[in-house]
Amino acid sequence: EVQLVESGGGLVKPGGSLRLSCAASGFTFSSYSMNWVRQAPGKGLEWVSSISSSSSYIYYADSVKGRFTISRDNAKNSLYLQMNSLRAEDTAVYYCARLGVGATSWDYWGQGTLVTVSS
Amino acid sequence: EIVLTQSPATLSLSPGERATLSCGASQSVSSSYLAWYQQKPGLAPRLLIYDASSRATGIPDRFSGSGSGTDFTLTISRLEPEDFAVYYCQQYGSSPPMYTFGQGTKLEIK
Numbered sequence: 001e002v003q004l005v006e007s008g009g010g011l012v013k014p015g016g017s018l019r020l021s022c023a024a025s026g027f028t029f030s031s032y033s034m035n036w037v038r039q040a041p042g043k044g045l046e047w048v049s050s051i052s053s054s055s056s057y058i059y060y061a062d063s064v065k066g067r068f069t070i071s072r073d074n075a076k077n078s079l080y081l082q083m084n085s086l087r088a089e090d091t092a093v094y095y096c097a098r099l100g101v102g103a104t105s106w107d108y109w110g111q112g113t114l115v116t117v118s119s
Numbered sequence: 120e121i122v123l124t125q126s127p128a129t130l131s132l133s134p135g136e137r138a139t140l141s142c143g144a145s146q147s148v149s150s151s152y153l154a155w156y157q158q159k160p161g162l163a164p165r166l167l168i169y170d171a172s173s174r175a176t177g178i179p180d181r182f183s184g185s186g187s188g189t190d191f192t193l194t195i196s197r198l199e200p201e202d203f204a205v206y207y208c209q210q211y212g213s214s215p216p217m218y219t220f221g222q223g224t225k226l227e228i229k
Contacts, residue, residue: 044220044222045156050218059215102151102169105169107166109165111162111163
């Protein structure tokens, strides 16, 4: 059974940093591109970042470019998101999601971890 | 950047009725790059349809997707109580790679 479990969320002050993790199991992690998608409270979904299976290709939404860094450790079946210079508008539930066949949609999602940026 | 607009914002129907949800794109979208998700309160989104019309694993056949170019549709043939949720369309753009969502349609019980 495919499982994605996020951790690392919490309350952080504006300008602060946080590192999210996603532990994957039930599939060959090193064969799939992985993503972070977020959802502000009561709002819609927003793609954050994508990383290819071997970390060769990395992409970011304009809203986080230069502040967030996505990475992965295939030996540990883990995905990460380093978030720096956090702003109030970064407050959201952050989901780890696996890109499915064709790499155009996400077939498995974690349960999400809440990041709150507030003074 | 392609903008996706979903309509209606809220759809009120009864169990057993047919639901038709629309997703319009500001520019033509490849059918291979259009997906639909269902999200219930407090849960992660669930992939329903990919490549505009292919059902994801385990999705009942009452869910179907159609469309091309700038107009796409998600149809639920006979609503079950568990189908009342928020639905999002999503597209993939390849240059540079990026993903955008519609604002969602809330399907509520009438």
